Amino acid sequence: MNILLTGGLGFIGSHTAVVLAEQGHELVLLDNLCNSEMTVLDKLNTITGKNLAFYKGDVRDTALIKEILKTHQIEAVIHFAGLKSVAESGSDPMKYYDNNVAGSIALFEAMKAVDVKKLIFSSSATVYGVPQYLPYDEVHPTCPINTYGRTKLQVEEILQDLANANPDWSIACLRYFNPVGAHESGLIGEMPKGVPNNLMPYVCQVASGSLSHLNVFGDDYDTKDGTGERDYIHVMDLAEGHAAAIAFVSRNAGIEMINLGTGMPYSVYDLINAFEKSASRAIERVVQGRRSGDLPIYYAKADKARVLLGWQASRGLQLMCDSSWKFQALLKGLC
Ligand SMILES: NC(=O)c1ccc[n+]([C@@H]2O[C@H](COP(=O)([O-])OP(=O)(O)OC[C@H]3O[C@@H](n4cnc5c(N)ncnc54)[C@H](O)[C@@H]3O)[C@@H](O)[C@H]2O)c1
Numbered sequence: 597m598n599i600l601l602t603g604g605l606g607f608i609g610s611h612t613a614v615v616l617a618e619q620g621h622e623l624v625l626l627d628n629l630c631n632s633e634m635t636v637l638d639k640l641n642t643i644t645g646k647n648l649a650f651y652k653g654d655v656r657d658t659a660l661i662k663e664i665l666k667t668h669q670i671e672a673v674i675h676f677a678g679l680k681s682v683a684e685s686g687s688d689p690m691k692y693y694d695n696n697v698a699g700s701i702a703l704f705e706a707m708k709a710v711d712v713k714k715l716i717f718s719s720s721a722t723v724y725g726v727p728q729y730l731p732y733d734e735v736h737p738t739c740p741i742n743t744y745g746r747t748k749l750q751v752e753e754i755l756q757d758l759a760n761a762n763p764d765w766s767i768a769c770l771r772y773f774n775p776v777g778a779h780e781s782g783l784i785g786e787m788p789k790g791v792p793n794n795l796m797p798y799v800c801q802v803a804s805g806s807l808s809h810l811n812v813f814g815d816d817y818d819t820k821d822g823t824g825e826r827d828y829i830h831v832m833d834l835a836e837g838h839a840a841a842i843a844f845v846s847r848n849a850g851i852e853m854i855n856l857g858t859g860m861p862y863s864v865y866d867l868i869n870a871f872e873k874s875a876s877r878a879i880e881r882v883v884q885g886r887r888s889g890d891l892p893i894y895y896a897k898a899d900k901a902r903v904l905l906g907w908q909a910s911r912g913l914q915l916m917c918d919s920s921w922k923f924q925a926l927l928k929g930l931c
Pocket residue numbers: 602603604605606607608609626627628629630631632653654655656675676677678679680695699718719720721772773774775
């Protein structure tokens with residue numbers, strides 16, 4: 597199938613490109629490089645042995661998107677492009693509504709104009725908000741507690757309306773939990789610009805010496821060891837989930853919201869301990885007070901993905917840490 601990946605040079609987009617290319621799909625990647633680099637394309641070409649089509653451009657450029665969709669006879673779009681910092685979304689909300697919501701509308705307009713009706717959207721577990729019960733299933737009420745989460749929920753709602761009005765569209769909103777890890781080659785992985793917002797890239801940078809220590813925000817939660825627990829999912833499992841979702845949208849019309857998680861929560865200390873084994877070095881940590889807006893624990897009910905997509909995560913925490921460290925060590929010339 598001919599597939600456009602917006603945000604295709606980003607963390608999740610690049611790993612998904614590897615899996616889809618290996619399955620024989622024809623890919624076109626679009627990225628404005630606001631959180632990625634051109635070197636990722638070279639690495640993707642090395643891993644896949646292909647010369648992937650790439651456009652440097654923005655999803656808000658409707659004319660460019662229409663041109664790409666027509667030129668490459670695109671049949672499905674996976675919409676990864678977006679901004680993802682919860683903190684920045686609070687301090688600069690308009691940037692997030694413009695990029696994530698207006699950007700998505702511009703993309704869907706372009707798709708509609710040239711009759712491309714298959715779409716996978718990168719949504720997030722943040723749409724759920726404070727858990728009313730756990731694990732979160734897909735019918736758990738949605739009430740995001742930050743601007744980033746609201747942008748994701750708004751796009752889901754737009755897509756629900758689009759699907760209601762156009763029953764021949766086929767849409768999967770994939771609600772990711774906490775993607776971590778890297779491709780087994782160590783060539784691609786998560787490469788945030790500036791100080792990382794997420795735990796795993798932060799731990800990686802402490803281990804490689806770029807940052808002095810890890811702040812643990814809260815060790816007095818009502819969890820097994822007092823630190824926050826999350827449903828970490830290996831990015832290659834997530835990538836395979838997208839491949840399964842492409843097969844699903846090819847066969848079915850309508851819209852589905854689907855969790856992509858493992859269903860297994862791990863604490864901050866679980867992750868640090870596993871990472872110390874991977875890197876054979878200690879991670880300096882300093883316990884700080886709780887950070888406002890952090891939830892003590894959340895994780896996915898992953899049954900719907902298993903039933904609808906025939907997919908479930910198979911990689912464990914140690915592999916997540918091993919592959920993250922391999923990527924970081926190669927990047928920093930430590931091995
Ligand atoms: N990584 C996570 O923890 C996580 C969790 C849930 C959902 N998501 C969502 O998944 C998607 C991909 O996340 P990621 O971790 O790969 O992030 P990422 O920042 O690594 O990748 C996003 C890519 O999109 C590009 N981009 C951003 N805005 C763009 C625009 N307007 N036009 C073109 N390109 C643009 C960036 O340059 C980047 O390469 C995002 O929409 C994110 O919100 C991520």
